[in-house]
Amino acid sequence: MSESQPDTGSAVRRYALPVALLVIGLPLGVGIVMAMGKPPPDDVLFRPISGGPAQRERVAQSRWEPVATLTGAGAGNASFQIAGGADQWKATWDCDAGRFRMTAAQRSAAARRTLADATCPGDGSRTRTSTGAHTLHVDTTGPWRVVVEQQVHTALQEPALAGMTPAALISRGRMYDVQRRAEGSVSLFRLRSGRLALRFENFYTTGSPGLEVWLSQARRPRSTLATRNAPHDNAGRLRSTLGTYNQLLPPEVSVDDIRSIVIWCPTVTIAFGAASMRPV
Amino acid sequence: MATVAETPRENSPETPPPPKPPAGWAPDRRFLILAIVVDAVALTLAYVAVTIPIAGPKLTPEEANRHWPVALAGVLIVVLGVILVIVVTVRRPAREAEPLPPEVPGARLARWPRTLGFERTSRSTIKLAAAISILTVPLSLALQAPPALAWLLLLAPWIPLVTLEVRWKYGRYGVFACFAALGLLQLLHMVEHSVQIGQLVQTEGDLGRSHGIFGQLDFELVHFVTDTILWIGLGLLITIVRNRNVWLWVAFAAASMHEVEHLYLFWLNLFDNNMYLSGGFNGIMGNQGMIGSPLDRPYMHYAYNLIVFVPMLIAIWDDARRMDRLHPAPEQPPPDRTEVPA
Numbered sequence: 099m100s101e102s103q104p105d106t107g108s109a110v111r112r113y114a115l116p117v118a119l120l121v122i123g124l125p126l127g128v129g130i131v132m133a134m135g136k137p138p139p140d141d142v143l144f145r146p147i148s149g150g151p152a153q154r155e156r157v158a159q160s161r162w163e164p165v166a167t168l169t170g171a172g173a174g175n176a177s178f179q180i181a182g183g184a185d186q187w188k189a190t191w192d193c194d195a196g197r198f199r200m201t202a203a204q205r206s207a208a209a210r211r212t213l214a215d216a217t218c219p220g221d222g223s224r225t226r227t228s229t230g231a232h233t234l235h236v237d238t239t240g241p242w243r244v245v246v247e248q249q250v251h252t253a254l255q256e257p258a259l260a261g262m263t264p265a266a267l268i269s270r271g272r273m274y275d276v277q278r279r280a281e282g283s284v285s286l287f288r289l290r291s292g293r294l295a296l297r298f299e300n301f302y303t304t305g306s307p308g309l310e311v312w313l314s315q316a317r318r319p320r321s322t323l324a325t326r327n328a329p330h331d332n333a334g335r336l337r338s339t340l341g342t343y344n345q346l347l348p349p350e351v352s353v354d355d356i357r358s359i360v361i362w363c364p365t366v367t368i369a370f371g372a373a374s375m376r377p378v
Numbered sequence: 379m380a381t382v383a384e385t386p387r388e389n390s391p392e393t394p395p396p397p398k399p400p401a402g403w404a405p406d407r408r409f410l411i412l413a414i415v416v417d418a419v420a421l422t423l424a425y426v427a428v429t430i431p432i433a434g435p436k437l438t439p440e441e442a443n444r445h446w447p448v449a450l451a452g453v454l455i456v457v458l459g460v461i462l463v464i465v466v467t468v469r470r471p472a473r474e475a476e477p478l479p480p481e482v483p484g485a486r487l488a489r490w491p492r493t494l495g496f497e498r499t500s501r502s503t504i505k506l507a508a509a510i511s512i513l514t515v516p517l518s519l520a521l522q523a524p525p526a527l528a529w530l531l532l533l534a535p536w537i538p539l540v541t542l543e544v545r546w547k548y549g550r551y552g553v554f555a556c557f558a559a560l561g562l563l564q565l566l567h568m569v570e571h572s573v574q575i576g577q578l579v580q581t582e583g584d585l586g587r588s589h590g591i592f593g594q595l596d597f598e599l600v601h602f603v604t605d606t607i608l609w610i611g612l613g614l615l616i617t618i619v620r621n622r623n624v625w626l627w628v629a630f631a632a633a634s635m636h637e638v639e640h641l642y643l644f645w646l647n648l649f650d651n652n653m654y655l656s657g658g659f660n661g662i663m664g665n666q667g668m669i670g671s672p673l674d675r676p677y678m679h680y681a682y683n684l685i686v687f688v689p690m691l692i693a694i695w696d697d698a699r700r701m702d703r704l705h706p707a708p709e710q711p712p713p714d715r716t717e718v719p720a
Binding site for chain 2: 114323
């Protein structure tokens with residue numbers, strides 16, 4: 099037996115366990131954690147429907163939709179309808195003179211709820227969660243204005259605009275994923291007024307607040323970097339993350355600058371999805 | 379057994395018998411602690427990375443590899459630095475190592491090395507600084523001070539004391555004072571990274587709201603300067619203390635890997651900012667970076683800093699113990715009266 103043997107044994111006894119922890123335990127443990135845990139789905143939002151077999155429904159990112167704009171001078175009544183699936187509704191008011199008192203009631207219920215009681219000039223807003231037909235009663239002496247909006251997460255469904263005929267179609271593209279999900283198609287039309295408009299059909303993208311539509315000169319942007327590097331115009335807020343609807347483009351936009359449409363998230367600064375526009 | 383019992387202790391007080399190697403499994407305690415800490419942190423980070431992914435831009439593999447020559451240049455710079463440290467360390471004329479005073483058999487070491495604590499500052503001053511520091515907490519809460527200001531206020535009473543203490547220690551212990559100061563800086567750096575991880579957990583991965591305490595300073599230049607100072611500082615320390623402290627080499631190796639990452643990131647931030655902002659900030663080892671890993675940038679850099687910090691702490695601890703023995707406290711009674719149990 100050589101003399102070095104006890105030293106080797108001693109070194110093994112000293113370092114085997116820590117080395118094993120680092121070399122075997124670490125990758126094994128991290129691998130198990132990675133395999134067990136799946137990131138929460140960020141691409142599709144589902145709403146469970148109670149009763150019956152489990153069903154899933156795709157929903158849109160919540161958005162505010164105008165319901166009614168009511169104006170008047172002195173006392174008055176008005177009615178409006180809040181959609182059954184609305185999350186909430188909001189009445190934003192302003193008045194010029196006197197005292198402003200506003201109440202609302204569901205048509206089915208007798209009780210009236212006070213939404214505002216203030217001195218004019220002034221403004222404010224109030225939210226409610228009731229749905230269905232409502233009547234609004236305003237009691238004041240001067241001119242007033244009330245804007246009613248509802249927050250929904252349903253698909254935005256709109257018919258095509260009058261000028262969106264095959265002859266007015268300039269280009270069309272299918273949405274594809276970049277860093278998030280994007281589905282459906284998008285068409286570019288020139289309306290009779292000369293203004294450009296997009297028509298989203300069966301469109302869906304991952305829900306996120308404040309998404310924007312970018313008109314890019316990149317042919318087929320495949321990444322956030324490619325989107326950022328290409329010259330582009332911001333065409334404003336995306337109207338809905340789900341549905342079939344129209345979106346007017348700013349008047350100053352030139353059709354030559356639109357080679358692709360990108361759904362851009364300014365909060366996280368990433369491209370969600372895009373569509374390469376092919377002339378028809 | 380009998381032999382040991384019959385040997386009178388006073389017969390060989392100056393030449394204690396060499397410690398017997400343990401017969402069973404006796405893992406190196408500190409290496410084991412390091413392995414457990416690294417494992418625990420890696421598992422925690424993996425769990426957090428899976429459950430709280432960072433919602434940020436990512437590069438495609440082709441884009442991530444676009445600037446590989448820059449990463450390679452970073453590796454070369456760091457390798458040159460490491461070689462320089464090795465050459466200087468080896469070539470430096472061997473200085474007579476200061477002989478350590480012989481260990482007193484049965485002597486108990488202080489729980490906390492004396493040289494790591496306040497020595498120059500009086501107890502009353504320390505108590506006053508602590509009281510002021512604690513009082514800033516309700517004050518910050520009452521004033522609704524931003525976190526950065528509250529943290530600064532909390533630290534403020536200690537800054538002059540620590541500065542004077544480090545200066546005094548430098549005069550007495552030399553380079554050990556710089557070493558301890560570097561450790562303190564890395565501790566504060568770790569606090570920033572730890573707070574950022576906490577913020578990410580709290581905000582469910584919203585990087586925009588998770589920039590640590592001094593959020594305004596969370597930009598690439600600051601990271602680059604901080605980590606380069608740490609890397610160069612560790613390299614310089616090695617050339618000075620030579621092979622006295624193995625853990626310093628471990629910390630230097632980890633800091634070198636981190637430095638490659640920051641050299642690449644700093645270049646990218648300066649010369650291809652669009653790419654940096656589009657996911658290039660994940661660097662080389664971050665999620666969907668050039669090489670890539672499951673860890674997004676904040677998690678990756680937390681791990682980097684921790685694997686620098688833990689061996690650095692052990693190295694500082696070892697050196698502090700050594701300093702304790704080399705420089706006994708002047709006011710301390712002789713060790714034979716206080717440290718040897720009766």
